[in-house]
Amino acid sequence: MKHLISMADLSPENLIDILDIAETQKQMRLRGKNNDSLKNKSLAMIFEKSSTRTRVSFEVAMSDLGGHSLYLNYNDIQIGRGETIEDTSKVLSRYVHGICARVNNHNTVLELARNSNIPVINALSDIEHPCQTLADMLTIKEYKKKFCGLKLAWIGDGNNVCNSTIIGCALLGIDIHVACPKGYEPRKQIVDKARSIGGVVEITNDAYEAALNADILYTDVWVSMGEEEEKLNRLNAFSSYQINSDIVNKANNDVIVMHCLPAHRGEEITAEVIDGPHSVVFDQAENRLHAQKALLIKLMC
Known part of the structure; x- marks a missing residue:
């Protein structure tokens, strides 16, 4: 594994190894200890899109590991003025x-990787968000103590996070049931890839069917960055795909x-659910830091 562009770049063994390292890093931080695994190493962070969790977690991760991060807004570097991605990556x-x-376009991160002799990490594209899935699998491991035999119900948009979740579930033996409106399903190539590595992936238009006997319920915003012009259509299309107390009661x-x-x-x-006793969203958000530390160690040490 030289880069992490897609969850499909990982083997089950790679993924388990990253999660094990993440658990160790989390325990070290809780004890007030860090290591210098990335001392004197630097990470360039190219951001076309705004961010809270991704930017902060990567910057803190590099600092905790003794390294240094450079935040590069797309419009502040020459790539925003016409320099090719190929040249930027080589420099x-x-x-x-x-x-x-x-990045906005998945091809951008692919081009960076093709022209780089150092590791490239997809910190979000329009097709996948593998860094999020690493944190999610760490969270599931913490709460469920296993992967095989679990059912994850994704309810909402079949977006980039959904795509990465599908592959992540396949790698670890979690059955995933995706409920979304017609026309908003996850990419067929992603579903086919997950099934080819042994994953159980079910696609439905019925949120209650997906939620039935689920061990994990997962959702994301209905209107992602760059989709603001579709907001009204999306709000109408997804109106029956909300995670609320009725859905929770089916699980x-x-x-x-x-x-x-x-x-x-x-x-x-609903606020009742996200702030309620079943919610693990802030543990999940924290785990971005620990999972990304593990990924950086895996790729850059």
């Missing part, structure tokens, strides 16, 4: 030890509720 490879990129009694944040309370999830 950064001479300066830093790793690149993470949060198992010990169900955990996940959301990658930011959340729009009253749209994709």
Whole structure:
């Protein structure tokens, strides 16, 4: 594994190894200890999109590991003025030890990786968000103590986070049931890939069917960045795909509720649920830090 562009870049063994390292890093931080695994190493962070969790978690991760991060807003570097992605990647490879990129178009991060001799991490694209899935699988491990035999119900948009979740579930033996309106399903290539590695993936238009006996309920915003012009159509299309108390009651009694944040309370999830006893969303958000530390160690040490 040289880069992490897609969850499909990982083997089950790679993924388990990252989660094990993440658990160790989390325990060290709780004890007030850090290590210098990335001392004298630098991470270039290219951001086309705004961010809270991704930017802060990567910057803190590099600092905790003894390294240094450079935040590069897309419009502040020459790539925003016409320099090719190919040239940018080749130049950064001479300066830093790793690149993470949060981009509008998945091809951008692919092009960075193709032209880089250092690790490239997809910190979010329009197709996948593997860093989020690493944190999610760490959270599931903490709460459920296992993966095989679990049922995860994704309710809402079949977006980039959903795509990565599908692959992550397949790698670890979690059955995933995706409920979304017609026309908003996850990418067929993603579903086919997950099934080819042994994953159980069910696609339905019925949120209650997906939620029945689920161990994990997961949702994301209905209107992602860049989709603001579709807002009214999306709000109408997804109106029956909200995670609320009725949906929670269809799941198992010990169900955990996940959301990658930011959340729009009253749209994709009710305040009662996201702030309720089944919610693990802030543990999930914290785990971005620990999972990304593990990923950086895995790729850059």
